[in-house]
Amino acid sequence: MNFPTQKQDWNSLGDDEFRLHAASFFEKHVPRHLRFLNRRPAWSEVKDWYHTLSSEGWLCPGWPVEYGGMGLSPSKYLIYVEELERCGTPRVMDQGIMNLGPVLIARGSQAQREKYLPKILSAEHLWCQGYSEPGAGSDLAGLRTEAVIDGDEFVINGHKIWTSMAMEANHLFALVRTDKTVKKQAGISFVMIDMNQPGVTVRTIRNIAGHEELCEVFLDNVRTPVENLVGQLNDGWQVAKALLGFERVWSGSPRQSLLALLRLEKVARLNGKMNDPVFQDRLAQITFDVLDGASAYERTAQIMRTGGSFGSEVSVLKIWATETCQRVTELLVEAAGDAGMVLGDVDFGEESVNVLHPFLDCRAFTIYGGSNQIQRNILAKTVLDLPA
Numbered sequence: 001m002n003f004p005t006q007k008q009d010w011n012s013l014g015d016d017e018f019r020l021h022a023a024s025f026f027e028k029h030v031p032r033h034l035r036f037l038n039r040r041p042a043w044s045e046v047k048d049w050y051h052t053l054s055s056e057g058w059l060c061p062g063w064p065v066e067y068g069g070m071g072l073s074p075s076k077y078l079i080y081v082e083e084l085e086r087c088g089t090p091r092v093m094d095q096g097i098m099n100l101g102p103v104l105i106a107r108g109s110q111a112q113r114e115k116y117l118p119k120i121l122s123a124e125h126l127w128c129q130g131y132s133e134p135g136a137g138s139d140l141a142g143l144r145t146e147a148v149i150d151g152d153e154f155v156i157n158g159h160k161i162w163t164s165m166a167m168e169a170n171h172l173f174a175l176v177r178t179d180k181t182v183k184k185q186a187g188i189s190f191v192m193i194d195m196n197q198p199g200v201t202v203r204t205i206r207n208i209a210g211h212e213e214l215c216e217v218f219l220d221n222v223r224t225p226v227e228n229l230v231g232q233l234n235d236g237w238q239v240a241k242a243l244l245g246f247e248r249v250w251s252g253s254p255r256q257s258l259l260a261l262l263r264l265e266k267v268a269r270l271n272g273k274m275n276d277p278v279f280q281d282r283l284a285q286i287t288f289d290v291l292d293g294a295s296a297y298e299r300t301a302q303i304m305r306t307g308g309s310f311g312s313e314v315s316v317l318k319i320w321a322t323e324t325c326q327r328v329t330e331l332l333v334e335a336a337g338d339a340g341m342v343l344g345d346v347d348f349g350e351e352s353v354n355v356l357h358p359f360l361d362c363r364a365f366t367i368y369g370g371s372n373q374i375q376r377n378i379l380a381k382t383v384l385d386l387p388a
Helices: 015-029 043-055 074-086 095-107 110-121 236-251 255-271 277-305 313-341 356-361 372-382
Strands: 127-130 146-150 153-161 171-177 188-194 200-206 212-225 345-348 351-354
Touching: 015 043, 015 074, 095 110, 095 127, 095 171, 127 212, 146 171, 153 171, 153 188, 171 236, 188 212, 188 236, 236 313, 255 277, 255 313, 255 345, 255 351, 255 356, 277 313, 313 345, 313 356, 313 372, 351 356
Parallel strands: 127 171
Antiparallel strands: 146 153, 153 212, 171 188, 200 212, 345 351
16 A cells, blocks of 8 residues: 655754744635634535645644654644644544544554555545443443454444544444453453444434534444454553543643633623723733643643653643633633623624633533543542552
C-alpha cells in the first residue's frame, strides 16, 4: 500500500514560520459559515472540509509522513492545534484521526495499518469510540461488554453509551471483556468492529442543550474477525490508558474558558455591567483564574514541545480547565440577567449573543475523559500517596 506523502518537510521550518503557514492555511480554507459553531456539526456539513484537509495533506498532523500524515514534531503539533482553534474550526469525525490511527501506527499490525489508515484519510471509514457503558463510565475497567472467540471471529454482546457521533459512524473501536477469570483491568481487549451488520443498534441521546451528539450502541451477537484485535489479547487496558492520557491533555486546554470569557466580556459591555464595580471585581478574579490555567497548560505544552512525557499533571489540567469554564459560564448567565434564561441567540442592542448554550454545553466537560472525581482520586493516590 502506497500512502500519500507530504511534499513539504514542515519540521524543517522554525516554529514561528510554521505558525504563519498554519494560520494562513486555516484562514484560507475553513468555511466561514462553520466557524465558532454552538454545536457539533453533522457529517454532511463538514464532509467537504474533511476532504479539503485530506487532499491538502493537513488532516493528520501527528501521523508519520510514511502513513499519510504531516509528521509534525510536538511543538508544531501544538501550534497546529492552536491555530486550528483560533479560527473556530468545526470539529469533524475525528476519532479515526486522533485515536485509532495513532493506536494502529503504534500497536497495530502492518496489515491493519495498510487496510485501515487509507480509509480514514479518504473518509470511507468514519469511526466512533466504544468505551463507556452504563455502570462503567469513569470506572472504565468495570465494563461488561463481552467478546467470545468463535472460530476466527469474536462474537460480541453488550451496550456502550455516550458514544459521540455513533449515528454518523460506520465503524467502532471498542474495549471488550475477553477474560472474566482475572482482575478486571487484565481481561480487556481492544477490537475494531464494522457497524454495518445485523445486531448493531444505535440510539441517539439528546443532550441538555437539545442537540443529538451522543449515542447508545447496542451489540447483539455482533461479529468481527479475530484479525481485528489490536495488540495482544487481554492487553486492551494499556491501549485505553494511552488514549485517555492524550484525551485529558486536550481537555485541559484553556480554549473553551477563553472563548466563554470573551462572550462574558461582550455581554457585560453590551448591557452595561462593566460599570458595576462588584461585577468588575468578579470578572477580574475569574479572568486571572483562566489565565493561570492557560499558563499551566502552556507549561505542559512545553513538555510536549521538547518530546517529554506527562503524568499526573494532565489530571490537574483537566480539573482546572473544566471547572473554570463552568464558573465563567455561570457568571455569563448571571451577567445576562433575564436573557440568561433564553435558549438561542438573544439581542443586546445591535448585536446578538447565545448566552445559555455555553453554560449548558460545559456541564459535561467535568465528566468526559474520566470524571473530575476520578481525576482527584488519581492525584490523591499518585501525588499525595493517600490510600486507595
